[in-house]
Amino acid sequence: MDTNTTTSGLTFDIQLSDRRRTPSEREALLENPGFGQVFTDHMVTIRYTEGKGWHDARLEPYGPLSLDPATASLHYAQEIFEGLKAYRHPDGSLATFRPEANAARFNRSAARMAMPDLPEELFLASIGLLLEHDGAWVPDKPDFSLYLRPFMIATDVGLGVNSPSRSYLYLLIASPVGSYFSGGVKPVTVWLSKDYTRAAPGGTGAAKFAGNYAASFLAQAQAVEQGCDQVVWLDAREHRWVEEMGGMNLWFVFGSGEDARLRTPALTGTLLPGITRESLLSLAPELGLEAEEGPLSVEEWREAVESGEMTEVFACGTAAVITPVGRVKSHDGEFRIGDGAPGPVTMRLREELVGLQTGHRADKHGWITRF
Ligand SMILES: *Cc1c(COP(=O)(O)O)cnc(C)c1O
Numbered sequence: 001m002d003t004n005t006t007t008s009g010l011t012f013d014i015q016l017s018d019r020r021r022t023p024s025e026r027e028a029l030l031e032n033p034g035f036g037q038v039f040t041d042h043m044v045t046i047r048y049t050e051g052k053g054w055h056d057a058r059l060e061p062y063g064p065l066s067l068d069p070a071t072a073s074l075h076y077a078q079e080i081f082e083g084l085k086a087y088r089h090p091d092g093s094l095a096t097f098r099p100e101a102n103a104a105r106f107n108r109s110a111a112r113m114a115m116p117d118l119p120e121e122l123f124l125a126s127i128g129l130l131l132e133h134d135g136a137w138v139p140d141k142p143d144f145s146l147y148l149r150p151f152m153i154a155t156d157v158g159l160g161v162n163s164p165s166r167s168y169l170y171l172l173i174a175s176p177v178g179s180y181f182s183g184g185v186k187p188v189t190v191w192l193s194k195d196y197t198r199a200a201p202g203g204t205g206a207a208k209f210a211g212n213y214a215a216s217f218l219a220q221a222q223a224v225e226q227g228c229d230q231v232v233w234l235d236a237r238e239h240r241w242v243e244e245m246g247g248m249n250l251w252f253v254f255g256s257g258e259d260a261r262l263r264t265p266a267l268t269g270t271l272l273p274g275i276t277r278e279s280l281l282s283l284a285p286e287l288g289l290e291a292e293e294g295p296l297s298v299e300e301w302r303e304a305v306e307s308g309e310m311t312e313v314f315a316c317g318t319a320a321v322i323t324p325v326g327r328v329k330s331h332d333g334e335f336r337i338g339d340g341a342p343g344p345v346t347m348r349l350r351e352e353l354v355g356l357q358t359g360h361r362a363d364k365h366g367w368i369t370r371f
Contacts, residue, residue: 187326
């Protein structure tokens with residue numbers, strides 16, 4: 001057994017898998033990994049107990065967990081997660097995009113779910129350690145990356161529902177991925193969900209909390225039933241103000257060419273504060289595109305598209321980066337955005353962002369962390 005000590009004094013026990021895939025097995029799996037289907041050889045685990053804090057940190061073989069059936073997270077969904085990617089840069093180094101922003105958001109999600117804070121340094125150390133051992137799983141093909149999934153579950157055993165768990169397990173697993181939506185950059189058709197709500201004021205919408213996603217599947221299934229790819233969430237009070245698309249933030253482009261302006265719904269507390277969204281708020285003005293945060297109603301959406309004032313719509317998030325929206329459907333009918341094809345502003349921003357993440361653009365913002 002080998003060890004690896006962090007600056008916070010926590011030592012990782014290193015237990016290497018004796019079932020590591022051979023280079024040729026790995027290459028075969030990297031050929032067409034899909035999204036979140038294939039996992040690397042190891043995972044990181046760190047335990048937390050009230051009074052004792054974080055302890056028992058390990059790198060161990062990827063594999064099933066053994067949990068008592070009365071484990072709190074299985075009953076009351078005290079579970080949070082993050083999602084970020086590691087890229088192979090042209091010089092062969094491994095890089096992540098704004099991982100400290102994921103660490104900070106993880107702790108904001110934890111606070112909302114009455115879970116303990118994980119020191120940012122431990123979050124980053126877990127990523128460094130997994131990449132140190134499983135770095136060969138970071139693909140070097142365009143549009144491919146290693147998706148990192150840090151998460152935390154409540155591990156107290158017992159069915160009492162009156163208080164948060166006093167013990168937790170943090171885990172980090174990793175999955176090589178290709179394009180999130182098969183077929184690459186293809187505009188999606190969205191369904192405006194007036195029957196279901198993702199998040200309500202005072203609720204959990206701003207947290208990357210497992211229950212939010214469980215509650216979204218029925219609306220997503222309805223969107224598919226209506227011939228759409230994705231659901232668009234509206235506000236809970238009026239079902240009128242556009243919030244998000246599935247698990248991505250939305251952007252609206254008004255005008256075109258030199259005069260193009262962008263708007264994304266403001267973070268009202270019911271939206272998930274996307275790191276991609278925040279990055280675009282900085283990047284767009286640097287490309288000469290005005291970008292603002294503000295409300296957009298479903299009526300304004302339709303009217304602005306019909307008048308030609310709104311020229312493009314796209315969604316953004318770590319998994320799919322930037323995805324154009326081509327058509328909008330609801331119980332009240334449907335409309336097409338522009339000619340339904342990916343627009344120039346959408347593609348320009350996508351190229352810029354992907355260029356930064358993959359090391360083909362200079363990192364002026366200090367957003368890249370190499371491991
Ligand atoms: C994760 C997520 C996003 C996008 O966040 P990024 O940090 O950009 O990946 C947007 N909406 C929801 C609901 C999410 O879960």
